[in-house]
Amino acid sequence: GYSSPQTIYLDTLTVMDPDFSFVASYDIDNLPVDDIDLTVEHGYIQPVNSDLYVNPVTGNDSNSGINPGDPLKTITYAYKIIKSDSITPHRIYLANGTYSGSMNGEKLPLGPRSYISVIGSGIDSTFIDGEYNTGFFLGIGTLKNYTIENITFQHGKWNHPSGIYIQNNNFVRIKNFEIKDGGYSASGGITLIKIDLLILKNIFIKNIVSYGVLGLSNWAATTKTFTIENCIIQNNLPDEDPINTGLEGGGLKIGGNSSPPYSYIGKITNLQITDNLRIPDPGWGPGMIGGYTQSNYCKVDMINATIGYNTVQGEFGFAANANNGAELNVYNSIFYGDSLNELSLGYQNCPVPSEANISYSNFEGGFGNTYVWDSSVLNWLEGNIDADPKWDTSSTITYSLQWDSPCIDAGTPMYEFGMDYPYIKIEDEKIVLYKIDGDTIHLPQTDIAGNPRIVNGRIDMGAYEFQDTGVRIREQFLQNLNELNIDVFPNPFHSHTFISFVLVKKADVKVLIHDARGSVVKSLLDGSLPSGKYNLTWPGQDDSGNEAENGAYLVSVYVDGIKMGSEKVVKNSSR
Known part of the structure; x- marks a missing residue:
């Protein structure tokens, strides 16, 4: 049981005026109870009303710690002696190095x-x-x-x-x-x-x-809020014996209260959950989750997430799930390559319906690769696609987008007069997402890698924005591709490939060939042409007459200074 309020007299305590970190009383829910009347005659430590510095190598806990040249040795001691002041909050600065029990006595x-x-x-x-x-x-x-x-x-x-x-x-x-x-x-x-x-x-x-590497929850009656920006959850695993230990693996878990209204409201931007494994206990039944779980009465806006190649070993598994009254709103995100499926709402015999609203996102398998249990609601809104995102697996940033990804410039559109929600505006140099309900969210200026978030006038899908370094290697004006009728044949080619296109009116035309890095390899044409059909030959050489390397290239046609279309071609010479 719990004792009644206490009056305590102490000759000596660590400090004369102890805060909650030194003396505390809790109830059964780990909530503090102000039921201790404490009188202290002497303090062992005089609190330091200053920022403190710690160095695990050169420091000493007998030093003052008030400057980098006279540092303390342990964070533990710094926490003990520093003064807690609501008017002037303090900091403990840690020098480079390793802090542990064996290294510095932490x-x-x-x-x-x-x-x-x-x-x-x-x-x-x-x-x-x-x-x-x-x-x-x-x-x-x-x-x-x-x-x-x-x-x-x-x-x-x-x-x-x-x-x-x-x-x-x-x-x-x-x-x-x-x-x-x-x-x-x-x-x-x-x-x-x-x-x-x-x-x-x-x-x-x-x-x-x-069992789930990041967990946020609030089952209190009072509504609380959270923000997650730039978070990577990757390569997390279950224990060798997950059924007995409970260490089943998995990713991010968010939970609210078991009854309405929403007790937890959050915003997640620039999220990557990839390559995680979960091996659930078969006793849980079908429909277990490997990457993202949102349960009970919580509401989350998920913007620019990349969720991919997460695995659930079991019956009818999913990468993501919302259940028991949860609401999940997804914008500009990619769900791809997960095993077995991408998204579910509810679970078998779930007592309370949930809701998800998906817009301008790439889901492998589309609506058909989702599952809605019982009376939950999945609103499949505008702008969703089902396509290989073409992640750049050869780069150091595995889940960034290749130049020909369909997710580039495919996220929520910029506002135009008369447009319905959702859309994006730039207001006071801030990126503002107008959600499906008209409410607004300020988006980060950068993607998860720290690069500019909007390039070429429209946001991409996923955590990583494709960066336009130099010449943009992509069909910026896909709607004009059929008008040009660009054709490259043969493709792949060994020694020569033939490039044809149709010009509907007189114009200044350039035909350039770029490599995968965006560098110009060959200028095939640069001049003023009347309307008509044109045929060009590229013998697989650069502008210096040297044979180009084998690999992928982009043939781009510019009309009056605007790139009107492009075609990928592969050179595969036996040499």
Whole structure:
């Protein structure tokens, strides 16, 4: 049971005026109870009213820590001595290096404090290492207004729920954070419960053994909000014995309250969930989810997501699901290559219907590759396509778009007079999406890779925007392709290929051949021509007369300075 309110007199405590991080009382739901009347005669530590600096190599916890030249050694001690001040929030700055029990005596997991942020030097230089023994961060209670930023947590393992476990905190920001190469309990790598004003930005979760690697939920009666921007969840796996351990694998899980109204409302932009594996317990029944699950009364707008090649080993699996009163609105996204299927609503014998609204997105198999259980509603709106997205698997950014992807310039259109929702406007230099209900969302200026979000006047589908470096290698004016009647034959070719097109009126015409990088290889024609049919020959050479390499090229026809059409051609010479 729980005790009655207590009056406590202490001769000595860590600090004279303890905040919630030093002394706390909780109820059964981990909510704080203000039922302790505490009197302290002496404080062991005098709190430092300043930012602090920590260096795991050159630092010492007997130093002042108030400047980089006199750093502390452990984050644990910095958290203990720094003053929590709502008027002047403080930061703990971490130098490059590895922070762990064996390296610098770090005591993990760390416990957050209100108004105190911990800021690393970068995810490629500041590492907190659990050494396969512990988690990273544990925050429970009414803590508020802090940031975790520029840190990688690796090699974690914890019998408690997660690498990061935060509950009942408010205004929490996690930015530029990577968690990788660890194993956790059935609650996941990062678990965030009943947090209002939650912001996740630039989050990378890779190679984690768990049951869902990122979980957000709010089952409280009060509505709370969250924002996810730039998040990659990739290559996460189940345990070797998932049926018995519960570590089934999977990706992102979002949950609300079991009864209306919506208790959790969120916005997700620039999301990648790829190459994750889930092996569910057969006892769950059919329809299990491998990449994204949204349950109970929560409402999510998902914009510019790339969800691909996630696998569910079991009967009738799906990449994504919304159930039990959830609402999912998808814009400018790609769902492709997942096994077995892409999207479902509800589940077998689900008691409450859900709703999904899909527009200007690429779904493999289209509407037919979705499944709607019972009375749930799937609204298949304008602009959806079913096509190979042509991800650039040969590049370092595997899920970026190739130059001939059908997802380029295929997202929500820019506003034109009289247009119905949805559409995009540029307002005060901001990208504003007008949703299907007329409400608005400000979109990031960049894609998930940090490149400009809108190139060539219209947003792409997916997390990555195709970048127009130099000459644009794509049919910008597909509607004019039939008018030109461009033909390339033979294709592929060995020694020569013949290029023909029809010009309907007198014009200045250029015919250029580009390689896959966008560089001009050959200028076949540059001049003023009357209307008529034209035939050109390309012997597979560049402008210097040297034989071009084997591979793909683009033949583009420009009329009066505007590219009116293009055709891909493959050179395959035996030499």
